[in-house]
Amino acid sequence: MAKFLPLKEAVAQNLKDGDTAAFEGFTHLIPTAAAHEAIRQGFRDLTLVRMTPDLVYDQMIGMGLARKAVFSYAGNPGVGLLRRLRDAVENGFPHPLEIEEHSHAAMANAYEAGAAGLPCAIFRGYRGAGLAEVNPNIRSVTCPFTGEKLAAVPAVRPDVTFIHAQKADRKGNVLVEGIVGIQKEAVLAAKRAVVTVEEVVDDFDDLHPNLCVLPAWTVHTISVVPGGSHPSYTHGYYARDNAAYLEWDEIAADRERFREWMQKNVMEKTAEDFAGRVEHLRKAA
């Protein structure tokens, strides 16, 4: 059953060195506050999983938290490359980063299989694609009815998944709405799940029955962090800070500038600072 904790305790209780961790979000609802808390607490040797690692993965990798990254698109969405990730892959800085690379279809199916308790996912994919030759976790099964060869990938089963969502009710049920991405699967596939939310409401009685609600007993810890997905956005609360994504491209281009920015904007800050960062974006939501 979900318990409500300050983010600092939520991260400390649920993440540990060496974990396989997913901080999921598909452009929308990226759990930035949780990732920053993980950086402040200085975890090491993490295997970081995400379909679309973006700024927060660039930051965690640049700060040396990650041993390995599992992903399908490692870019700054709409802007370009992830320069800290590149530095790790190309130059081993701050230390070498192992990568396991998939397509979106493979990762989406792998999370789905994880949520469904299966050991693997099958799908029609990777035909003629180079990844199938460099990633030993891309295999195949043969359909026992048609003989068609289908791609197979292992299920993703993170030790812990972090997501950001609109709101929880007092019982700890969680609502995710808008672009729901892969978040439900990422939570259900994980051994533990931590959700940061914009707010807590009394109950969900007025919600449409078919919305994406994670029952309280599927979530381990909930932390209230208004603005917690900035510079990503929260549908219904505040808009995406596109300028921050553009700016990141410059910050991450230089090791020193990156370090300084992280020191000033992450290491010396707390989860409480996120609310102020989205003030000017609320009208636009």
Added chain:
Amino acid sequence: MAKFLPLKEAVAQNLKDGDTAAFEGFTHLIPTAAAHEAIRQGFRDLTLVRMTPDLVYDQMIGMGLARKAVFSYAGNPGVGLLRRLRDAVENGFPHPLEIEEHSHAAMANAYEAGAAGLPCAIFRGYRGAGLAEVNPNIRSVTCPFTGEKLAAVPAVRPDVTFIHAQKADRKGNVLVEGIVGIQKEAVLAAKRAVVTVEEVVDDFDDLHPNLCVLPAWTVHTISVVPGGSHPSYTHGYYARDNAAYLEWDEIAADRERFREWMQKNVMEKTAEDFAGRVEHLRKAA
């Protein structure tokens, strides 16, 4: 792109003798009007697919439309057996009925695979179950990562699927809400899809973005049939006619009484008669 037609034409244009047809609905939203129209038009040799064949399948089988039934639970929900289906299986009346029987998990996965364009579905199922020994369409694949043996069933790909839904907009987009069952998958798995709806509204602009909406280009034909799921129900419109389900148990128990009831309540009626049947159930919805 969806076109709007009277139900009579919709059925005539989309169903033909020998088709594999699914009239899907999971207790909620059963497309009774469409099934009755099929009975009136006297189709033959149909392979009827549905997770939960109920009254309308009992009626279609009793009237001799079906050559084969593919299903996972052939009961009158909450009441008991399907007596016309029994008569066909046990006594070959009105003629023998071939059956392909699965579990709910298998059928749900098979529809899902059909919607996903896959030749088969894999899941953890049928362990120790007798169906695996009598149904040659239950096979297995081995997970290429863990070696676990998983069950496999062929995808369901109906020639035509009929469903009932709350409403369409003028462009032909269709909303299904409440217990959404397997309807979206049944439509997307089929070559053709016919949807009966309670009403047509101007647009869906006020709908929550995450509801179950079938875009107009995934639906072939829409017919407006208020009350079209009676004695099942339509969430938001009218309640389930539980008494009719209880009464069916007696009607179907006797071949003659069944024939008379079908003559009076189906053969001599039209789709327009459904609206009147739900009048007294509207308040309770």
Added chain:
Amino acid sequence: MSTFTPNEMMTIAASRALTNDDVCFVGIGAPSAACNVARLTHAPDITLIYESGTIGTAPEVLPLSIGDGELCETAVTTVPVPEMFRYWLQGGRITIGFLGAAQLDRFGNINTTVIGDYFHPKTRLPGGGGAPEIATSSHQVYITMAQSKRGMVEKIDFFTSFGHGEGGDHRKRLGIDTAGPTLLITDLAIWKPDAVTKEFTVVSLHPGMTREKVQETCGWTVKFAERLEETPAPTELELTTLRDLQARTKASHEGTVKRAA
């Protein structure tokens, strides 16, 4: 103390086996009544899931079908049926799968498919529905049924769902890592599987019931536990809760009896 029927005792005994932390996959009939009595008495936060996709339901009246409208209206969320079977049942999130049976054997194997030969049945029953996977994916399986020699048989005609198979470690040998049937509640007694053989053994007799009555209504030679308990009679609260629920249910279902021509 009111008088009570054996069926009421069965339902109430089953309700007592459920806790606030349980996530139950509920079938129609006695399981549904038991789960809702538990919810309305000692387990208000129990999670009830019906296979129609309704998660965390709290119906005011018992549903006639697993897809009644009130299940959706009172649910925490309602999901598509493929998701129900993939993420929720197969995903290992169900603690208690509740099953009924047309035929049951001493090892908790269940038949709801056919009486007689599968290909030439004497009686064609509705079939398994969700049962084959409920029986293997739920952490535990509870079974409720009224006792009869026709129902509780030496050998079932068809393995709709797997219990303990031939007993012992048969589940384990098939690679099934869930506990399977751990409780059988009939109108006469409470049964639990023997720790080693996995044969259902009577551990508690309902008030007024005897070993003889249990044996007379069972098709196999019944094993009784060394120390046989007596099931506590229904409390006033339990009985009132169950009867009120059933009265509300009856009134509600009859409310739709008026039919158009």
Added chain:
Amino acid sequence: MSTFTPNEMMTIAASRALTNDDVCFVGIGAPSAACNVARLTHAPDITLIYESGTIGTAPEVLPLSIGDGELCETAVTTVPVPEMFRYWLQGGRITIGFLGAAQLDRFGNINTTVIGDYFHPKTRLPGGGGAPEIATSSHQVYITMAQSKRGMVEKIDFFTSFGHGEGGDHRKRLGIDTAGPTLLITDLAIWKPDAVTKEFTVVSLHPGMTREKVQETCGWTVKFAERLEETPAPTELELTTLRDLQARTKASHEGTVKRAA
């Protein structure tokens, strides 16, 4: 007739290839602009799908990412990402998959993964995202990119997504039954695959472009169709629509530029 840039011509030429009945899987950048120009001019009912799960979107401004809020707000429906890849892309419902490329070869094979060796890359690019399956599950693939010798190469460093492989019936030999790349639109020309060899062949030069310019900015020896057409210049409506869209987009994205400390 206004003057126009090669990039504007590229986007507008791509928009013309789309019809009202198309269901497009849209990538960010030139594809997104082309699809929305089509929607705002000759193809108002075109279905635009972004891989974030938004189906039937009609954004007022171009999204910076594939998951911008407006895509959801204007969509017919927004579905989870696994459903997007299973029911909509793999399900064969996408008529046109729009891809860009860091490196492209003459057979429409695309690299957006690495420059250099995969395990010791000179430049690590973002990777394929949805491309490997967009390339094989969409009925057809349209490619847009600005020409350069670095981009259009004799041999790509990595097969992020499969086009026509080594040409000819290579797709068929891999069991891929979709058409693959059927159109390449650059800032200089329109290319289509040869019916037999599947090598991209220039079929139309944009106004003011020459065979020489096309060859100078392409890393392989270019084939030209026997009858080479000239791409009609952008109409006033097309150009105004594109420029207005880009102006709205710029204003919108700059609107969030004020930052908290």
